[in-house]
Amino acid sequence: MFVKINVASFLIALFVVLTEGRNVIERFDEDYEDSIGxxxxxxxxxxxxxxxxxxxxxxxxxxxxxxxxxxxxxxxxxxxxxxxxxxxxxxxxxxxxxxxxxxxxxxxxxxxxxxxxxxxxxxxxxxxxxxxxxxxxxxxxxxxxxxxxxxxxxxxxxxxxxxxxxxxxxxxxxxxxxxxxxxxxxxxxxxxxxxxxxxxxxxxxxxxxxxxxxxxxxxxxxxxxxxxxxxxxxxxxxxxxxxxxxxxxxxxxxxxxxxxxxxxxxxxxxxxxxxxxxxxxxxxxxxxxxxxxxxxxxxxxxxxxxxxxxxxxxxxxxxxxxxRDVQLLYLISKFQNAPEGSRRKNEAYRKLSEVISEREHVDKSVKHIGQILFGVENGQKVLNIVRQPLVDDWHCLKSFVKIFESHCGSLTSYGKKHIRGFANMCNAGIQRDQMDAAAKQTCGYMSCLSITEKRRFKR
The missing domain is CATH 3.40.50.1460 (Rossmann fold)
Known part of the structure; x- marks a missing residue:
């Protein structure tokens, strides 16, 4: 037996089913995402x-x-x-x-x-x-x-x-x-x-x-x-x-x-x-x-x-x-590529010299502070000790970094390799006033050396 179907009613019903089906799927997806996170x-x-x-x-x-x-x-x-x-x-x-x-x-x-x-x-x-x-x-x-x-x-x-x-x-x-x-x-x-x-x-x-x-x-x-x-x-x-x-x-x-x-x-x-x-x-x-x-x-x-x-x-x-060396290689390349006698060449040389000086300054400064605090023979040994955890007193470490930078300038991304040395100073019981005095003595001395070196270079 055949049943007569109203086409309009059928299309409406089909639309409802499809719409509800899509909504059900969307709700399922949302619920699934909530369940798995x-x-x-x-x-x-x-x-x-x-x-x-x-x-x-x-x-x-x-x-x-x-x-x-x-x-x-x-x-x-x-x-x-x-x-x-x-x-x-x-x-x-x-x-x-x-x-x-x-x-x-x-x-x-x-x-x-x-x-x-x-x-x-x-x-x-x-x-x-x-x-x-x-x-x-x-x-x-x-x-x-x-x-x-x-x-x-x-x-x-x-x-x-x-x-x-x-x-x-x-x-x-x-x-x-x-x-x-x-x-x-x-x-x-x-x-x-x-x-x-x-x-x-x-x-x-x-x-x-x-x-x-x-x-x-x-x-x-x-x-x-x-x-x-x-x-x-x-x-x-x-x-x-x-x-x-x-x-x-x-x-x-x-x-x-x-x-x-x-x-x-x-x-x-x-x-x-x-x-x-x-x-x-x-x-x-x-x-x-x-x-x-x-x-x-x-x-x-x-x-x-x-x-x-x-x-x-x-x-x-x-x-x-x-x-740590990418910046240095980049600056060397800038200097080499610049035309001889040009402003670019001079500027590249200035920047390269500045970065090399900064690297040498921070290396020498930390080494000298270590020698003041622990003696010439033991300074480098103490600074290079590798241990975990890195430091017992993190507040001490942070304060030593600030003290160094206040007297000696920014560590830069290269100089931060010396953080271990500052941590070892803290671990050895160095006090804030000792670090402050050593950094002040070191970087005042280094500044004088720097001025002398610049004068010698100008001659």
Whole structure:
């Protein structure tokens, strides 16, 4: 028996079914995301100036990876000084690349905390979801819930017990770990993964990151080990560091070894170690069982696999650049490329001489302070002691850094390698007034030497 059907009624019914079905699916998707948790990401490039190109390039590449993996912009929070893409020295204005064959990774990157707003206090406030403590910026914070997953990626210069920010103060290890403990106490995440690229980066977590916080951290180097830049070419060198960058990007580095390894889905441990030459040892801290999780939980569906790859042609014996020396090589290249007798040549020479003098000054100053405090024979031995935890009294360490800089000038990203020496002074029981007197004596003496040297040079 056939039943007569009113066509109009049928179409209305079909529309209702399809609409309700779509709503049901959408509600299911929302409920499913709530049950497995939202993915959050905080990306930090802690440097500024053209010669540090690679840090913002690393960050922008990470953003593109997370975005392609399905993370939403409202859940990706970016800290970058943002002085690279439109820098006068950029041969491709508005473009940043992180690989010799890479495409633009700058397009679409959120500008959440830039310039002076890219600072340590805002970084802590973002992690904690504390909008009231922010100073400037977009106002975005990690407003996470108990089922959420958080991924933090930080790329910058480092030193024992700290990583840099474009403006002082830096991010000290003790402060960062206190923030992570507070975040755990708030019960506003399920698991957290932290990737850190910097010299001495292991010192940010070694003997500081407690187990049981559901946090897994991996670093590019041991607590007392330098980091390495790659994809570099500098005028005067016969070959490149890692694979050669495009010709228009000479005299700089496109990336850092640890960062490009995980971003490019290479065999990360082997490539970063580089057979023990021009490489470093990746380290793990915190709840190590988390390293068995699929990275897609934190980085989205396009996350790297971190397994051996057929195109892994940079895994062994490539030359790379010590991160602390990139600025020096950049300035040497600027000097060599400038026309003889030109204003550019003179300016390049002035800047190069200034940086070389700064490096020599900080090295000699710290050495001399050590000799005053511990004697000529023992000074260097005490300053070079490697121990974890780095220091017993972090307030002492911070105050010694301030005392040194007040008398002797900024440590700079190069000079911060001496932070371990200041920590050892604290561990040896040196008091604030002793450090103040030694720094004052040293840098008054060094200033006189500097004036004498300048007069001798002018003759």
């Amino acid at each position: 939202t993915k959050w990401a905080v990306l930090v490039a802690g440097s500024k100036e053209w010669y540090n190109y690679r840090h913002q390039a690393n960050l922008c590449h990470a953003y593109q990876l997370l975005k392609k993996g399905g993370l939403k912009d409202e859940h990706i929070i970016v800290f970058m000084y943002d002085d690279i893409a439109n820098n006068p020295e950029n041969p491709r204005p508005g473009v940043i690349i992180n690989n010799p064959h890479g495409h633009d990774v700058y397009k679409g990157v959120p500008k959440d905390y830039t310039g002076k707003d890219c600072n340590a206090q805002n970084f802590y406030s973002v992690i904690l979801g504390n909008k009231s403590a922010l100073t400037g910026g977009s106002g975005k914070v990690v407003n996470s819930g108990p089922n959420d997953y958080i991924f933090i990626y930080y790329t910058d210069h480092g030193a024992p017990g700290l990583v840099g920010m474009p403006e002082d103060p830096p991010v000290y290890a003790i402060d960062l770990n206190e923030v992570l403990k507070k975040k755990h106490a708030s019960r506003t995440y399920k698991k957290m993964v932290f990737y850190l690229e910097a010299c001495d980066s292991g010192s940010m977590f070694a003997d500081l990151l407690d187990e049981g916080l559901n946090i897994y951290a991996t670093t590019s180097s041991k607590p007392d080990e330098d980091g390495w830049a790659t994809y570099c070419y500098f005028t005067g060198d016969t070959s490149c560091y890692g694979e050669c960058p495009p010709k228009d990007f000479k005299d700089n580095c496109l990336g850092d070894l640890f960062s490009v390894s995980w971003l490019e889905n290479r065999y990360i441990h082997k490539r970063v170690l580089n057979n023990g030459t021009h490489g470093s040892h990746m380290m793990q801290y915190g709840d190590l069982h988390i390293n068995k999780d699929a990275l897609s939980i934190y980085m989205g569906s396009n996350s790297p696999k971190h397994t051996s790859s057929a195109n892994n042609n940079n895994a062994s014996n490539s030359r790379h650049v010590n991160q």
